[in-house]
Ligand SMILES: CCCCCCCCCC/C=C\CCC/C=C/C(=O)SCCNC(=O)CCNC(=O)[C@H](O)C(C)(C)COP(=O)(O)OP(=O)(O)OC[C@H]1O[C@@H](n2cnc3c(N)ncnc32)[C@H](O)[C@@H]1OP(=O)(O)O
């Protein structure tokens with residue numbers, strides 16, 4: 001905020017019962033992370049090249065060129081200022097524009113790191129790190145995305161020349177969707193069916209050069225372009241999602257990523273001791289980062305809706321006094337505060353997921369693979385439930401802002417358009433929950449075998465208790481006890497998984513049973529993932545959390561998150577007998593009283609996200625709350641207002657009006 005500028009939300013900030021600066025540290029993860037983030041946010045906000053308030057007005061070509069300009073400028077600043085990897089990634093975050101660089105750093109580099117041999121990493125990574133080559137992740141095809149085993153692109157080994165021939169045999173085998181592919185990438189990690197000596201060996205990744213490093217023209221045998229405009233204006237259209245066809249393109253044998261499976265000069269296929277599923281490892285990595293992205297997108301929408309709800313007044317004036325702030329309506333609170341609590345919940349579960357991922361990666365380096373299935377289930381499941389909830393929440397925040405939420409300059413329409421594909425990319429959310437369900441059913445089926453479930457399924461080891469326990473909640477206060485809440489969530493989740501397993505057992509063919517029961521399985525998987533989020537929030541509170549009143553606020557938010565989920569899925573809790581209707585009603589009573597506790601802290605709780613006005617890019621979410629004059633000024637900047645009488649008046653409006661006058665005279 002400018003020095004000396006009026007703060008229309010100052011009164012809201014004064015009622016906060018906790019130290020906002022300390023909460024900023026907790027949200028950022030550490031004082032160091034906050035400092036870096038704050039510095040990079042200001043660096044980006046103060047640089048005119050990174051202006052983004054005009055994005056939705058630009059044509060696709062202008063938008064794309066501007067994105068290239070921003071990406072090049074960001075890279076120049078990163079090099080000039082010798083920014084660390086952490087600082088550079090914060091710069092990209094605050095530039096806040098989907099670009100080919102997301103896929104280069106987020107998928108191409110991790111694919112080589114995760115699936116390449118040491119030698120391959122040494123050859124390719126230095127080039128990628130210096131951006132002397134730019135890469136994308138080309139897996140999905142026109143005909144297949146979810147079903148990776150169904151991909152049709154082939155990579156046939158030619159022992160005569162020691163090369164692979166990469167080929168697109170059908171229209172549906174055209175690569176379709178990869179970000180950065182359409183217009184920018186010089187290279188791709190392309191996924192194709194490996195064929196050696198007429199035998200198929202599954203889908204593997206191959207580094208393929210697509211464009212000349214001299215003039216950017218496609219290499220012989222490569223057909224490549226952009227797939228066209230996507231949902232919304234601005235939004236994801238800054239990304240060149242692409243189409244790619246290979247016509248018998250030859251690449252050297254050593255460009256197959258060979259950590260999982262090697263093809264020798266003689267055409268011998270050697271499976272290493274690394275599990276085949278590591279070929280999917282890049283997706284596991286990105287799914288984990290997408291959970292953190294969910295907390296960012298959600299907190300951004302909630303920040304806008306909360307500040308605006310405190311500024312906006314409707315009805316309720318008494319004796320000529322001010323009208324009621326809409327944030328004081330209980331309905332507004334019951335729609336908004338659970339989303340605020342969800343933003344914090346997703347933040348902490350993403351912190352935990354990152355540590356799980358790091359731990360599993362270290363184990364994989366040591367040749368320990370036992371935790372891989374759990375890492376896959378957690379990343380897939382949490383990616384699914386957090387992105388679905390966030391997409392819904394952004395739209396809810398738009399509605400919470402009434403009519404003004406529908407204006408582009410509220411920031412919410414573009415945020416929704418840019419965010420909503422997260423429910424599809426990196427795995428369709430339903431398909432991913434089915435993966436979690438497989439994992440849960442397998443865990444349940446092994447319960448009798450003496451195999452003790454560990455990690456996030458450890459609670460299933462107490463199946464005997466959880467299958468018949470009764471919640472002893474007797475008052476609304478009892479719902480503030482994390483143990484009580486967790487037990488209700490565990491009972492619900494276990495009972496749903498067990499019911500699925502029992503129903504599955506009735507089918508002679510398990511795959512047929514799985515297909516028939518898919519809708520129930522998805523619900524059981526979501527229940528398990530919600531339990532993880534609730535548990536990790538409570539576990540966060542076991543840590544030392546410094547700062548006056550910070551822990552207290554987080555306790556309130558954790559209860560709000562848990563009881564909101566319970567209220568929303570009350571049917572599950574009741575039908576599984578995990579709680580009684582009376583206990584469900586008490587949970588709702590508690591929720592109401594928690595909303596009242598959040599109310600005086602709401603604006604401070606969103607200030608703790610530490611977002612600059614540049615990052616938020618929302619008139620409604622301005623830090624100073626100076627909404628109306630800004631809305632008014634912004635309206636006049638619209639190109640339609642460049643002239644008082646619009647283009648087209650002479651051709652289309654005037655003849656109409658004249659026509660009416662003639663008719664009236666007749
Ligand atoms: C430093 C700067 C950083 C900047 C950071 C910026 C980051 C920004 C990132 C960018 C963000 C957004 C951009 C979006 C880009 C989007 C990219 C994409 O969308 S890429 C394409 C993604 N595609 C998918 O996700 C496809 C989904 N489908 C699948 O994952 C699979 O096909 C699947 C799992 C659905 C089925 O596979 P398959 O049929 O082969 O397997 P089975 O079902 O038979 O299972 C076999 C067995 O394997 C287990 N399994 C499956 N997947 C995995 C895995 N990933 N890991 C481990 N194990 C796995 C499965 O559970 C089975 O186990 P079993 O014990 O046999 O039951």
Ligand SMILES: Cc1cc2nc3c(=O)[nH]c(=O)nc-3n(C[C@H](O)[C@H](O)[C@H](O)COP(=O)(O)OP(=O)(O)OC[C@H]3O[C@@H](n4cnc5c(N)ncnc54)[C@H](O)[C@@H]3O)c2cc1C
Nearest residue numbers: 137138139140144145146177178179421424425426427430
């Ligand atoms: C913005 C964006 C960026 C992308 N970037 C990339 C990229 O960089 N690289 C890349 O390789 N790909 C990329 N993709 C592709 C993306 O990964 C796929 O679109 C995604 O994995 C979903 O696959 P699909 O399109 O085949 O959906 P489908 O599988 O065809 O899904 C269609 C419907 O069928 C349902 N369905 C499918 N299978 C099942 C099942 N077994 N059981 C029940 N229901 C099922 C789904 O739930 C969905 O409702 C991107 C996609 C988008 C939208």
